[in-house]
Amino acid sequence: MKLLQIVGREAAGVDGARAWAGRVQAAAGGAVLALAELPRGESAEAALKRALAQAAPEVALVHLGLASPGLLMLLRERGVRFAAFLHDFAPICPTQRLWHRHGERCSGPGRTGWKCAWCVSGGQVRQAAEVPLRALLYRHRPRAWRTALAGAEALIVPSRFAREFWAEVGAPPERIAVIAPLAAAAAAAGEGAPRRVVFAGGWDEAAGAELLAAALEQVRPAVRLVVAADAVAGARWRAALPPPHELHLAPAAPWPGLDAATVVAAPARYDAPFSLAVAAAQAAGARAVATAVAGLAEQVVHGVNGFLSPPDDPGALAETLEEAFAATWDGAAVTAGAAAEAAAHLQAVQRLLELVAAGAAAPALMLEHGAWLQRRAAARGATIVDGVREFTAALRLSPAVEDGELTMRVWQTSRQHALAMNHALAFLRGCGCARVSVMPAQAPGAEEARARLRTCGVGTVAESELPDGVLELLDEEAAPDRGWLRRRFPQLKAYAGVSPAGTETFSDPGD
Numbered sequence: 001m002k003l004l005q006i007v008g009r010e011a012a013g014v015d016g017a018r019a020w021a022g023r024v025q026a027a028a029g030g031a032v033l034a035l036a037e038l039p040r041g042e043s044a045e046a047a048l049k050r051a052l053a054q055a056a057p058e059v060a061l062v063h064l065g066l067a068s069p070g071l072l073m074l075l076r077e078r079g080v081r082f083a084a085f086l087h088d089f090a091p092i093c094p095t096q097r098l099w100h101r102h103g104e105r106c107s108g109p110g111r112t113g114w115k116c117a118w119c120v121s122g123g124q125v126r127q128a129a130e131v132p133l134r135a136l137l138y139r140h141r142p143r144a145w146r147t148a149l150a151g152a153e154a155l156i157v158p159s160r161f162a163r164e165f166w167a168e169v170g171a172p173p174e175r176i177a178v179i180a181p182l183a184a185a186a187a188a189a190g191e192g193a194p195r196r197v198v199f200a201g202g203w204d205e206a207a208g209a210e211l212l213a214a215a216l217e218q219v220r221p222a223v224r225l226v227v228a229a230d231a232v233a234g235a236r237w238r239a240a241l242p243p244p245h246e247l248h249l250a251p252a253a254p255w256p257g258l259d260a261a262t263v264v265a266a267p268a269r270y271d272a273p274f275s276l277a278v279a280a281a282q283a284a285g286a287r288a289v290a291t292a293v294a295g296l297a298e299q300v301v302h303g304v305n306g307f308l309s310p311p312d313d314p315g316a317l318a319e320t321l322e323e324a325f326a327a328t329w330d331g332a333a334v335t336a337g338a339a340a341e342a343a344a345h346l347q348a349v350q351r352l353l354e355l356v357a358a359g360a361a362a363p364a365l366m367l368e369h370g371a372w373l374q375r376r377a378a379a380r381g382a383t384i385v386d387g388v389r390e391f392t393a394a395l396r397l398s399p400a401v402e403d404g405e406l407t408m409r410v411w412q413t414s415r416q417h418a419l420a421m422n423h424a425l426a427f428l429r430g431c432g433c434a435r436v437s438v439m440p441a442q443a444p445g446a447e448e449a450r451a452r453l454r455t456c457g458v459g460t461v462a463e464s465e466l467p468d469g470v471l472e473l474l475d476e477e478a479a480p481d482r483g484w485l486r487r488r489f490p491q492l493k494a495y496a497g498v499s500p501a502g503t504e505t506f507s508d509p510g511d
């Protein structure tokens with residue numbers, strides 16, 4: 001497979017995108033074209049034409065955002081199959097965050113470019129000149145991006161929240177694959193200076209700078225706050241950080257210095273699809289504290305690989321910071337879990353690119369559900385093509401779909417399911433379970449549940465091996481039989497049942 005990766009110049013997480021591209025290159029080979037590193041005077045279009053001539057790729061992986069959607073059109077014109085990684089909201093928002101300048105979530109671009117132009121233009125003196133020019137620039141931006149992305153064989157997003165978001169704005173859900181860009185390099189987990197908080201957001205309202213400052217007013221004793229910030233942001237922090245806390249400024253995100261005693265704060269206020277700060281904390285075995293918004297609520301299992309706080313609540317964030325400092329923490333286990341996830345995600349992106357290069361139909365569906373679709377086709381005497389067609393109809397919520405098994409499989413790929421599983425995992429770990437049985441053993445999604453438990457540092461055993469915890473996968477009508485559980489597993493510490501109706505948990509089957 002001849003691979004070319006293109007890293008966009010405008011991506012909000014361009015450093016993370018570049019690092020992820022480097023990891024993919026190390027694993028799969030090929031070349032990387034980083035538009036932020038072009039020679040002076042060379043346009044992005046000219047650089048792409050040069051790279052296509054030199055690399056002659058069979059497939060391209062594009063890390064958005066790009067300078068122009070026309071670059072994706074160029075790939076299509078040259079006959080290069082490609083997958084596009086939507087790290088953020090760049091195709092529809094010039095700030096890549098869907099966060100309005102007035103300090104609130106943005107509902108998305110309007111019919112004209114005026115809304116976006118007003119949001120990103122400068123102060124009152126500059127707006128008179130900037131707004132009309134930017135309005136012309138942004139007028140067709142979402143429409144142009146949709147046209148360009150329509151040529152992608154697959155769209156890669158970092159979380160299930162992002163998949164559901166892009167499906168809601170019109171992207172075909174069957175072409176969206178969820179693969180997190182765990183690009184942070186792990187550091188050795190150890191015990192460093194106590195009560196150290198790291199924040200990589202400078203003075204950024206959307207990233208939660210003001211929220212963190214307000215929370216620290218309620219945190220005692222003092223902490224050492226390390227902020228990746230320039231001089232201007234540093235001055236804002238000095239004015240906002242209450243005594244007796246100590247402030248240290250870093251020229252860049254200080255991930256190499258993370259350790260198991262460090263708290264990494266990611267108190268995002270916008271709907272962040274993914275947090276590189278949380279990924280870096282988990283890779284280093286540090287204690288991530290994040291607000292339970294968007295993709296962050298999927299990344300963090302409370303008390304297992306980090307801690308979650310309700311959004312926009314300084315008091316709750318202060319309590320969560322104190323909980324993180326006080327918790328007994330196994331940094332090495334968190335690092336091991338993050339490494340296992342990173343390896344699995346790297347294999348997934350390689351496999352997806354192989355499917356794209358081979359011209360496979362619905363590569364995103366085949367990546368996540370290929371084995372299940374094959375088993376289903378064999379049992380029904382149907383073909384994979386029929387299965388893909390049915391799955392596509394179910395993903396698009398066609399009223400004609402009445403297949404319970406298919407409906408359950410679709411639910412198991414939803415964000416709601418991911419959050420329900422996180423709740424169950426946090427409960428089982430919090431009850432001290434070390435040997436969990438997944439029931440029914442052969443239920444759809446059972447193997448994925450066992451893999452998730454192991455990633456979270458929980459061992460899995462068969463029902464016959466005296467488990468101290470049970471994770472039951474239920475359909476919507478079923479309910480746990482507590483009497484049977486008490487008789488079957490007298491040694492049970494905790495039970496968690498996950499169904500489309502929610503998560504049911506209890507620590508004593510006899511209650």
